[in-house]
Amino acid sequence: MSDPIRIALDAMGGDHGPGVVVPAAALALQARSDLRFRIFGDSALIRPLLSAHPALNAVSEIIHTDVAISNTEKPSAALRKGKNSSMRLAIDDVSAGLSQCIVSAGNTGALMATAKLVFRCLPGVDRPAIATVLPSITGRTVTLDLGANITCDAENLVQFALLGACFARTVLNIDKPTVGILNIGSEDMKGHETLHDAAAVLQGITFPGRYIGFVEGNDITAGTVDVVVTDGFTGNVALKTAEGVGKFISKVLKEELGGSFMGKLGYLIASKAMGRARHRMDHRVYNGAMFLGLSEVCIKSHGGADAFAFSRAIIVGADMVHNRFNTMVADQIGKLAEQETFVSMPIPSPIDVNAD
């Protein structure tokens, strides 16, 4: 049997705190018996929840703290004042080698700022990126960056391509993941110069993925590529737009089906099929934003996640540890440095200011 995987949980983050985090850990343990937990937060709240899950209780330790980072706290304030917060202590726990992965549903900005400060980037990685896995028609698409970096240069994008490809290989088991750069058209002359520069590098290097060119917004859910690379501004807008469309469609369907007798009856009869459809599109299955490029594994769960969704975030983190994601990145980023020469790149085409 392989060594257990030790997870540090920030129990005080997110909309629901320990009420979600503890049951989530119990669910994750059912899926992976090799997990061990170190749970950071208010022990008066955590202990009674834990005692309701004897199997979990047996593999968990509570590290008490009264301090929690609120969702409205600015990252800089969280860094200054949050030294004894559940989030910071959980991060420090990984840094001290007591855990191998931190999962939090707390304040994204504070989590990123603290993780960057404590963990630092893997050697050769300039900036971490936030990645997530979205369902697509053909399977799953890793998209990054989703908001860690509002502006990115070509080298950042190339590194994100490598991070995304390593994730798709180690966690999603895709042997040679296809990679595309998000743009407003698939033709070579489309978009910003930064994108042309990154494309030129990716075309010329060997890395764990296969660069196939520019992709567009609809390619994320079409599953055209396994990894979609973009800057944090564009990625964040795309992700939130996608979430918004999902909510809109769900609301319209609910209103129209619920608004008539025949609608309700039809829904009842088709409820199993509708359930299967819902499962295929369930964002909870894909919960977990991975902070890639740091020297340790850090997972951000959605703040509003329920226990099932949070358990998925734990399992993604455990998979990254188990499949040695960071070892692969460190190895590959070294090879990248030997290959790429941003200086001798061909001059990119002029920017096309017209849409297709």
Next chain:
Amino acid sequence: MSDPIRIALDAMGGDHGPGVVVPAAALALQARSDLRFRIFGDSALIRPLLSAHPALNAVSEIIHTDVAISNTEKPSAALRKGKNSSMRLAIDDVSAGLSQCIVSAGNTGALMATAKLVFRCLPGVDRPAIATVLPSITGRTVTLDLGANITCDAENLVQFALLGACFARTVLNIDKPTVGILNIGSEDMKGHETLHDAAAVLQGITFPGRYIGFVEGNDITAGTVDVVVTDGFTGNVALKTAEGVGKFISKVLKEELGGSFMGKLGYLIASKAMGRARHRMDHRVYNGAMFLGLSEVCIKSHGGADAFAFSRAIIVGADMVHNRFNTMVADQIGKLAEQETFVSMPIPSPIDVNAD
């Protein structure tokens, strides 16, 4: 009775050419009896289609040309070689005052480049923007720019806010449309400096809309504001991501409902409710990308539009002419120039590189 509205139709654009454009004109005429058509393209193809619609035939004129701009033609080549193309002749027709609006389902880049060259921008408008109307939970959202300008400065964004607000007022009949700038968070310090600069101007000026602050991708379909302002790169990615999610959900529902007897039966029973839901989300109802900021009205239909969708693009153009959209923009842009002073603006907050 008001004067008729004369529409120049590029009959050779899009995936289906006259086979869609002529029936679309017939549908548009049923909805608005004040339309008159000047149809540009291959008369041997157009005439037989037209004779199948006697009412349309009576108010239409064919202007024959053999030349058509293909979808793969680059904008620069279309400008050079396309002088006698159906697209160019239709645009020239508006310029000569023979029509008041051009509608084409052809090559977007060629249409934008030609319309910019021939029509030019309204005085005071620096760049045109591509806008569209998307369905939202509360109604409809005008979003612009969708790809005409991959980089925008703050002044461009302020002008887009004005263009969008004038459109929402004149065509969607919203008296004081609310306007938001697309960003990766609603807090003031989020995002690029350009967005902070544009926000500072919009907070200080009087224009036909009411600026309410930064909005996020999910706000487009949530209907948080009537007008969402963004640069053409971000807007294009958001629009295509939204289209992709819609297609993905529709495909999953179709597969799951069609994949079992109970699914099919339930769908059949709920078919009226499903039809109403589909209608509320039907992108065809909202077909038509408006090129705003030009001195004449120019509408781009989706290349794959069917007759109903193309008819909606015609009607949007007719509404813009009838409700004097361009007169309002010209008037308001003059007032804007009197008010805004980009020079004396407060210094914006530093860029926040962390996500929330």
